[in-house]
Amino acid sequence: MRRFFAFLMLSGAFGLTTIIAGWWAAPALGAVWGLAVPARRSPAKIAAAAAALSWMLLLGWTATRGPIHRLADTVGAVFDLPGVVLYLITVVFAALTAGLAAATTGIVRELVRR
């Protein structure tokens, strides 16, 4: 339960920092999470999942404020992609940058520990 709560907190932090700082929040907060959490607790996976969830929620929030599907379809068509792929790419991008950043900075944590 505590882990789940921590996950939600992390996800909220991703969302909040993205609103304030933009897309850099995903790799930056992922990196911080990788430094803070030991490898045995799979920080990369958790960071990836939390970032993905937070960006999904941000997209959902945007959907309540404007024609997000029209945007996805229009921009998707510009790149010859179905609109739904654009959502997927966005969420995967958040997961990848957060997860990879957490995995990479984990090295630093381990070096410090040794």
Next chain:
Amino acid sequence: MNVRTRVAAGILLGGILWVSINGAGPLPPVGPLLDPALGMWAAARGAEIPEDAAAVVPNLRDTVRVIYDDRNVPHIFAATVEDATRALGYVVARHRTFQLDLQTRATAGTLTELFGPDALEADRGSRQLGLAWSAERLWRNMTDRNDAMVASLRAYSDGVNAWLDAMGPPDVPLEYHLIGARPAAWEPQHSLYLVRNMGWTLTYFNTERRKAAAAARVGWDAAHALFPVANPIQEPIQPTGRDEASVTFDGLPPPGAPDSAAGQLALALERLPGPTPPEDAALASNNWAAGPLRTADDVALLAGDPHLNLTLPSIWYEAHLVVPDSLDVYGVTIPGLPGIIIGFNRDVAWTFTNTEADVLDFYRETMDDAEQPSQYRLDGQFNPLIPRIEVYRNRRGAVIATDTILHTHRGPVMRAGDQWHSLRWTVLESDGELGAFHNIARARTVDEWLAAMTTYEAPAQNGLVADRLGSIAIRSSGWYPIRPAGRGDTVFDGSTSASDWRGLWPVSRYPFAVDPGQGFLASANQQPIDPRADAGYLGADWPPPWRAMRINQLLRSSRTITARDFREFQTDPGSARADWFVPYFLSAADRVLEESPDELLSRARQLLGEWNRQYTKDNNRAVLFEAALMEFAIRTWDELSDAEGAGPRPGSSMLAVMLQDSSAIWWDVLATPDRETRDDVLTASLRAGLENARADHGPEDGEGWRWRNVQHANIYHLMFLPPLSALNLPVQGGPSTISPSSGRGTHGASWRMVVRLGEEVTAWGTYPGGQSGSPLSAAYRDRISGWVDGELESLRFARSIEELDGVTRARLVLVPAQ
């Protein structure tokens, strides 16, 4: 996770971050693009303007209230004209940020700063012509004068920048996310860039090139006759008192020997840098007005129908400006210009068509050095060329190219092969346009409007005006150079000042008419004045007067014209061109069929005979006429074509009057051993037309022959992105009808307006697009379906905010900075 895996993760992350920041190939920086809060996705939140908003605008004197009606038209209620202008800048930028920026960059030649080196050639063309350079020079002169127009340009700039400065992530237009850029700040002189840009669109016609290309193949005598100064069919703007068009045609001289020097000249003219509009992109604007003599309820009616490049967002933006006791004007502005260009006030309505005058000349210069000149020869001595350094930068501000552009006293010099030509062009020298637009909005009578237009300089326009007193008038206003040779459709010798312009036409000589006996006035880009009334040179190779003939035919046909009639005329499917040519095709076919049976010709004659000469969407015979006429032009002008069939082609009026001479040598088809006559060519063209139509559109009774499947309007987004465009829209009208959708459907009726000047002014209008520049907005293309159907919408010319109560969509309050 082992170290190797973590290192791989680091490398992958580095790659992703690099693409996120820098982009890759056609991809913009991916990070900002995918950002759900501050990036592209945020554009969805800003798709529509909020119902209530407030903003601070620097230098505002008093609070300005803006009411957006249910058509998204802003009605600006301000205390001063300058405040109204500030508000106009703000509301235009709010809806059209990307358009403002892109148009300015296209004129300034700074597209590379948005799109990178791919845009370098386009930028070089713009800078070579010196559009922005001349606008900057004008701005320096204006600021010295510091007159009302300077204040107006500064006020407009205040408004645009107030919006740009306050723009949040949802307000950044989608296009910027797609290219990974941000809008540049607006400078007051950018409005002048747009005036120059319009000048380029409407007057950069290289009339010399086609004639030189013709001379290269058939000699100068024939070329002058094929591309004459005066159109052989006269239906001028200034009424002649005749009830129909007059024809002046004395036959054509036979094709002469090819002229190799003309060929070199044509090649040089073709190579001249600078964007040249395609020859088939006739803009096809119309306007007409009827006085009480012609209208059902004894009031003046006016119709405006400017045809321009169709784009999304539209070239026009609709607005209403109200300043108590000073200004109450409604109409369309061009985003970037601080006022209404076409529209009406409480007393007067006006509109324009392009005069198509020749206001540009090339001079072949003699340089001191063919490769790196520093001086040009004039009257026996060398004079220094004035250099202008142009620097091109990429998105990051790094220099990617530098050009030195040289000037003679006439204007910029362009190199084409081993020849150097300088350009003199009224558009680079004019400075009175904005003042004229500023003043005509306040006119209360036709006379006042005409007086306000006396300062208008370029691009030359046929200004049509009507007032509530029932008066109507038209004048072709603008600078018309007086050439020493009496004509300007040739390249002049630059080595002598005797070639230079001798001045400009006085306003009193401009083609003009007021309250003519016929009770109506019209223009459709045709030659403005019959050369028998004034033989002065205004231009050459004029567009054929088919549209003017049709409009005048419609206006002459009734003395009880209504506003509804005017609205229907704008998409009238009839064609004076078809009325002219079809009888010749049918008669020729009849004569040939009398002598010998010919199944293909007989069928083609039958099908063409069934045609009612209307280009309605369901018509299934117009396609045959167009195919036959195309063949007819190709076969007739084969003397001008090269081995690939390419070459200059005279206008359809020349082809039309040629029909009077059934045995001219020009009918002979060079590829056959026989000597063809007119009827041989007509019937061969009809046969070939049927075969071509079947090949291109299927069997004659199939759907492929329906005009709706042939003629389309294509409204491209400013970046030519198909998903942001409206393409393949079936429209009524064909080549040379009042609404022709020319240039492969990329040109057309850019603003349709009808104004009834009764006790109250009532107006209708529409344009193909919508008020919003955001492709995500419902107001991006909401007017297109009505436009396609030829429907106009009622314009809300409210006197007060209260009058808009039931139709208010959004409110905006602009307040002064504390």
